[in-house]
Amino acid sequence: MNEIKHTDILIVGGGSAGVAAAVAASSRGQHVTLLERNSFLGGKATAAEVGTICGLYEYSRNPASTYIVKGFAREFAERLKERSGSCPLNNNEGLHYLPYQVEAFGEICNEYLAQKGVTVLLNATVENITIRSGIIETVSVAYDNSNIIFQVKAVVDCSGDSVISKAANMSVIKDTQYQAAAQVFSMQGVTEENEARLGMIMMKALRAGIEANEIPAYYDRVYIVQGSLKNGHVNLKLGIPVPVTYEKGNVEEIQRMASEFVQGVSDYLIQHVAAYKNAVISHIAPEAGIRIGERTMGTYLLTEDDVLNCRKFPDAIANGSWPVEIWEQDRRVKMHYFALDNCYQVPAGCLQAAAISNLYMAGRNISATRMAIASARVMGICLQTGFAAGCMAFAKAAGVPREDILEYLQNLQL
Ligand SMILES: Cc1cc2nc3c(=O)[nH]c(=O)nc-3n(C[C@H](O)[C@H](O)[C@H](O)COP(=O)(O)OP(=O)(O)OC[C@H]3O[C@@H](n4cnc5c(N)ncnc54)[C@H](O)[C@@H]3O)c2cc1C
Incomplete structure (x- = not known):
């Protein structure tokens, strides 16, 4: 049976990026629905239990861990740190990371979404979408033995696997070789x-x-x-x-x-x-962790060159403070570092789909090459791109000019 519902902003995926996107989008009175395929929130943080959050702190040999993230990412990390009873660790290379308790991560995701009044559908998956003149009009969702057709103003794909672009039969950014699970x-x-x-x-x-x-x-x-x-x-x-x-x-x-x-x-x-x-x-852990999925092409494609040269952008919305981290089948981890005490930025163009004007991407789903996503996929960066994509979707749904939302995000996150 088909049920038709309206939601202003639909978020697909309840991992770190999806939760951040839902918090951002729901902060200003829009109706937000989040779909999650699993029976719990947290994505790779809870399903694959990856155990540490990277990309929250400056890349620096200073033994004190200093936040590079601000806004929601920092607030989330502080709450998680306290609830997990943990503190940041660092290594000789200047990398700092926060160990966390898996249960605490899931609890905090639930609390944020409940606090913000987000409608959360667990065990729900995207089945189909309709698009007219480059705008998504409806997304149909399999949920609880029924099919819900959501009429939407904007969609944020935080599935880690570009499920919306695939449902739209758009070509996606595929790699010839994916990182090891x-x-x-x-x-x-x-x-x-x-x-x-x-x-x-x-x-x-x-x-x-x-x-x-x-x-x-x-x-x-x-x-x-x-x-x-x-x-x-x-x-x-x-x-x-x-x-x-x-x-x-x-x-x-x-x-x-x-x-x-x-x-x-x-x-x-x-x-x-x-x-x-x-x-x-x-x-x-409930699932083996697959690091990289297929990404959606945005109006900008983040490259390894941008990451390694610590490139800054006029429309930046996130700070990237983690090296390119490659896990291949035949060797142990390989890192490509940028300069110490520096970072790159992620521009808003990586979060805006090139072919669909009301589709945004966040987390490990953003528009980035194989090497660039090997850095931008860490959770400190996913929390920032998630929050930014949620704000951009809000702006689209509420008719707020893009420049205004970018200025707000830059003040908040950079
Ligand atoms: C083995 C491993 C180790 C890692 N180690 C670290 C680490 O130490 N530190 C760090 O910061 N990062 C680490 N990462 C990377 C990091 O965990 C992920 O890149 C990050 O959590 C991705 O967040 P996300 O929200 O973009 O996607 P995900 O966490 O993958 O969330 C996507 C969500 O979308 C849901 N979904 C997918 N398809 C659908 C659909 N069709 N309908 C509805 N829902 C759907 C999924 O169930 C999932 O919950 C690691 C990753 C792996 C795999």
Whole structure:
């Protein structure tokens, strides 16, 4: 049965970008609906349990972590920090990040949306859209065994995968090679208390096992989620050795391999590393994390050159303070850095769809090349682009001039 409803602004996806977009769009009296395919909010932060927020702080060797983000991103980070009982960590390269509790992330998303009166539909997916003269008129949504047709003024695609552009049969930005997927899981009962030492012991044992042909070569793709070792509990992240292709069955194959890999690695650690002798798997994140999806072409395409040269833009809406971080199948993480104590900016053109005038994008869905999105996908930047896209959608729906909303955003976020 089809039900017709009106909402001024429709947000697709309830991850960090979608929640920020919904908060921004609903702050000025517009009716906002957020659709989320999962039964909970948070996106990769809660479904893949990635564990730390990057891109919130200045890229600097100064050991004090100084916010590079302002406005909603900073407010969200402060609330999360307090609720998680955590504090920022940094490494020798000058990278600063905030460990968080997964439950706290989800709770805070729920609280913000309830506070702002956003209508949230969980277990809801986009089925179809209608467009006339380059403007989205309706979005039909499968929800609770029914089909709701939303009449909309503006749409923000925060799905991480350009679901709106695909429903519109628009061409999207595809990569020839996607970053490797990863599965996070937890072990309880670990006896080593020093995280760096645990990492070294674990890696030594796994490499010895690989050399002795006892375990497959990809078993060296095991990482500790930084800041997670506490009271005998540690979160581990496994790089899944199945390339992301988005072909039919690929996501299922990644998930199947992830389960096998979790079991294999934990068995090996329990048998061969004294610190894991009495440990057990205590939790497995609901989904294997796929880092990059297909993006929508905007009126500007952010490039690696922009990122590495710390380019600034007259229509900037976000500060980017994270290097290009590449996780390929055959090697451990590779970073391309820009100058210390500097940052690049994300222009509004990356958030405005080129072909549809009332479609905006945010988060890991913005208009960016493969290398640029490898930086701009981190959550500190997703929170900023989400909030900005929500404001831009509000401006479109309420007839506010673009320059006015950009000025507001620049004062608030930069
Ligand atoms: C393994 C891994 C490790 C990472 N580590 C870090 C890290 O340490 N620090 C950091 O800052 N970032 C990290 N990232 C990146 C970061 O987590 C993501 O890029 C970021 O969370 C993306 O936020 P988003 O809101 O753009 O998208 P997502 O979080 O992916 O949210 C998109 C939401 O849209 C929903 N959705 C999708 N399709 C539909 C549909 N058709 N209808 C309705 N809803 C839909 C999804 O269910 C999802 O909830 C990591 C990512 C991965 C995968």
